Amino acid sequence: MSYYQNPDPQAMNVDESTEYEAANKGVMEDPDDFENWEKLIRVCEGLEGGGGLNRNSSPNAIAMTRSAFDRFLAKFPLLFGYWKKYADLEFSIAGTEASEMVYERGVASITNSVDLWTAYCNFKVDTSHDIDVTRE
Known part of the structure; x- marks a missing residue:
């Protein structure tokens, strides 16, 4: 369960949006596949140019990453x-x-x-x- 705003992959740049959507689709199709979850987390960590998210990151990138971690940790606490x-x-x-x-x-x-x-x-x-x- 995410405690933050819902992410909008369309608000990201095209490459990041496509990569996120593909990783998220893998998780949705097989939520028990740990490798899919790891890929989603890696994609989220690489948002905003791969330098890591911070206070100045886009609200959407932050929301996508929080959502991924919240869902991942709900599944694998x-x-x-x-x-x-x-x-x-x-x-x-x-x-x-x-x-x-x-x-x-x-x-x-x-x-x-x-x-x-x-x-x-x-x-x-x-x-x-x-x-x-x-x-x-």
Whole structure:
């Protein structure tokens, strides 16, 4: 489930739109095929010239990427590396609060992932200026 606006592939440049639509079609046709999902995530990560999405990226590219991650993690919630990747992406797009929301969704989905908890704790230490908040 995406918490953000619905993406419009037609608003992208032609090459990115075609590549996204092809990857998304593969996911829609076979939602259990992990390779199709990985391809969709890679396509989304390469939007906007492949330099990575950030605060200045187009709202549509951001929406497409968020939608892909939200759908992917709803289907495969135990993949801690993708939660971390999504949290890092949200940090570069929207900042600390958005990233923290992704981490919280991730640790709620896989409560026993030491790797994800470690990444979340490191994130809190790096971004919190109040040691008591970090300890919580």
